[in-house]
Amino acid sequence: MIKSNIEGVSFQPLKIISDERGAVLHMLQDSDPFFNNFGEIYFSEINSGLVKAWKRNKKQTQNLAVPTGSINLVIYDDRPNSTTQGVLFDCILGRPDHYNLIRIPPLLWYGFQGLGDTPALIANCADRSHNHAESEKIDPKSDFIPHVW
Amino acid sequence: MIKSNIEGVSFQPLKIISDERGAVLHMLQDSDPFFNNFGEIYFSEINSGLVKAWKRNKKQTQNLAVPTGSINLVIYDDRPNSTTQGVLFDCILGRPDHYNLIRIPPLLWYGFQGLGDTPALIANCADRSHNHAESEKIDPKSDFIPHVW
Numbered sequence: 659m660i661k662s663n664i665e666g667v668s669f670q671p672l673k674i675i676s677d678e679r680g681a682v683l684h685m686l687q688d689s690d691p692f693f694n695n696f697g698e699i700y701f702s703e704i705n706s707g708l709v710k711a712w713k714r715n716k717k718q719t720q721n722l723a724v725p726t727g728s729i730n731l732v733i734y735d736d737r738p739n740s741t742t743q744g745v746l747f748d749c750i751l752g753r754p755d756h757y758n759l760i761r762i763p764p765l766l767w768y769g770f771q772g773l774g775d776t777p778a779l780i781a782n783c784a785d786r787s788h789n790h791a792e793s794e795k796i797d798p799k800s801d802f803i804p805h806v807w
Numbered sequence: 808m809i810k811s812n813i814e815g816v817s818f819q820p821l822k823i824i825s826d827e828r829g830a831v832l833h834m835l836q837d838s839d840p841f842f843n844n845f846g847e848i849y850f851s852e853i854n855s856g857l858v859k860a861w862k863r864n865k866k867q868t869q870n871l872a873v874p875t876g877s878i879n880l881v882i883y884d885d886r887p888n889s890t891t892q893g894v895l896f897d898c899i900l901g902r903p904d905h906y907n908l909i910r911i912p913p914l915l916w917y918g919f920q921g922l923g924d925t926p927a928l929i930a931n932c933a934d935r936s937h938n939h940a941e942s943e944k945i946d947p948k949s950d951f952i953p954h955v956w
Binding site: 678679680681682683684685686687688689696697698699700701702703704705708709710725726772777778779781783786787788 | 827828829831834837838846851926927928930
């Protein structure tokens with residue numbers, strides 16, 4: 659995994675096996691050195707130009723990849739004991755040139771915006787299954803996080 | 808899980824949470840009664856009208872869902888000790904009306920064809936990671952399996 663500018667956020671280029679019928683796209687195996695635990699796999703669509711933000715989870719680690727379309731992903735570190743408190747991470751995730759796996763540990767705020775002309779599909783293979791009580795949200799227009807969508 | 812006409816093949820309607828920004832689509836959780844083990848999550852694209860067939864795996868159980876587009880999935884039972892040996896199962900999988908999880912146990916032949924105008928994305932959350940030596944193929948034009956693509 660490649661480190662980002664936020665403590666604990668890392669990313670890994672994923673393999674795409676080209677095929678004229680349609681590609682095969684790797685995401686996560688139990689034998690990967692960065693695999694931790696399987697809790698849940700689910701998908702989130704985001705329509706072109708629209709935003710889903712901000713959310714964070716108290717306990718769940720997110721492993722995100724974008725096999726269809728592309729997004730702008732932004733992560734904000736508000737953890738009081740982090741060496742990178744106050745830092746933003748901003749990247750493109752998806753096809754064709756940014757098919758990477760991003761790991762987001764608990765307690766980081768994150769959000770994303772759909773890029774391109776078609777909906778993007780975000781796959782999340784989290785290390786524990788979703789628990790509504792462990793999840794928090796902030797309005798995307800809040801000035802608490804120094805990023806304008 | 809709902810039984811199919813082939814022994815061991817079952818399917819389950821999956822939840823789609825509608826949202827004007829883009830839907831959230833469930834696939835598989837460790838707490839699901841039909842969850843067995845996590846081996847690997849990967850994706851296979853299939854372009855409109857094209858076919859990926861036939862393949863089978865000696866040990867891996869496939870859990871398939873189609874979060875983007877739709878496909879025609881065909882499964883053939885050639886297992887000598889199966890009560891449904893010689894039976895074909897044929898279904899549509901994908902959006903908008905067939906977002907189901909299909910479980911395919913080892914030793915069944917399967918293949919699929921892309922439907923609609925856009926590429927479909929098949930997600931496979933298998934119970935063990937891929938091992939090339941455990942995988943077998945037959946040409947889609949073979950008359951060994953009584954289905955014409």
